[in-house]
Amino acid sequence: MHQRSALLIVLALCSAAPGPGPAGGAVTGRVLLVNNGKSVTPVDVFVYLEEIHPKHRNPKPGDGVKAQIRQEKEQFTPHALVVPKGAEVVFPNYDLKEHNVFSPSEDMPFDIGRYNQDKKGKSKVFPVSGELSVYCDIHPLMWAKLKIVDSAWIAPVGSDGKFVVTNVPPGKYKVTAWVHDSKEVKSDTIVVTEAGTVDAGEVHLQLGEFKLDHLRWDGTPYPCQPGYKC
Ligand SMILES: [Cu+2]
Numbered sequence: 709m710h711q712r713s714a715l716l717i718v719l720a721l722c723s724a725a726p727g728p729g730p731a732g733g734a735v736t737g738r739v740l741l742v743n744n745g746k747s748v749t750p751v752d753v754f755v756y757l758e759e760i761h762p763k764h765r766n767p768k769p770g771d772g773v774k775a776q777i778r779q780e781k782e783q784f785t786p787h788a789l790v791v792p793k794g795a796e797v798v799f800p801n802y803d804l805k806e807h808n809v810f811s812p813s814e815d816m817p818f819d820i821g822r823y824n825q826d827k828k829g830k831s832k833v834f835p836v837s838g839e840l841s842v843y844c845d846i847h848p849l850m851w852a853k854l855k856i857v858d859s860a861w862i863a864p865v866g867s868d869g870k871f872v873v874t875n876v877p878p879g880k881y882k883v884t885a886w887v888h889d890s891k892e893v894k895s896d897t898i899v900v901t902e903a904g905t906v907d908a909g910e911v912h913l914q915l916g917e918f919k920l921d922h923l924r925w926d927g928t929p930y931p932c933q934p935g936y937k938c
Pocket residue numbers: 782806807808844845846847850
């Protein structure tokens with residue numbers, strides 16, 4: 709069981725790049741996170757907007773966007789992050805010990821190697837949409853979930869369930885609510901007008917089952933170590 713209460717969301721890191729042009733409108737709403745029939749405090753919950761009539765965009769919504777997941781106190785922080793397609797995610801190491809970053813994801817497996825304290829960190833660009841788990845090849849309890857979306861309009865959900873997405877160009881959208889290991893939920897279609905604020909209402913998101921059960925990059929089990937049952 710992981711410690712949701714201890715998680716931090718670095719809000720500024722995912723303030724995805726609004727495109728050039730007018731400031732646009734805002735979208736507000738609320739996410740009700742449900743676990744076993746009861747509402748729970750939202751942690752690691754995000755929303756992003758999907759266009760009803762997507763426009764072909766070049767560059768990608770995340771081109772030039774940098775986000776960060778730290779390695780600190782033998783944890784990845786934040787544990788969950790949503791970034792726009794094309795974004796670069798940096799993994800600085802703030803510990804005085806070696807860490808690694810890899811993902812066994814079927815669609816986007818990667819391993820950026822091991823490195824000791826390095827506050828600049830190594831990074832990786834994520835050019836396609838998807839969802840993947842990120843681990844350390846040395847420490848089995850280190851985990852993060854990364855979601856890459858074809859959207860420039862991403863916002864974290866507060867502990868009160870509320871969210872605000874700003875700088876949204878006029879048009880029709882659906883709000884998608886996401887928390888890792890769960891199915892996404894979409895709102896009804898909303899219409900954003902220039903400089904206006906539209907309330908998307910409330911969406912109910914069912915919390916999934918989190919399992920920290922994975923192998924190392926080479927497919928072998930982790931060796932026994934303090935705090936880890938092998
Ligand atoms: Cu590590």
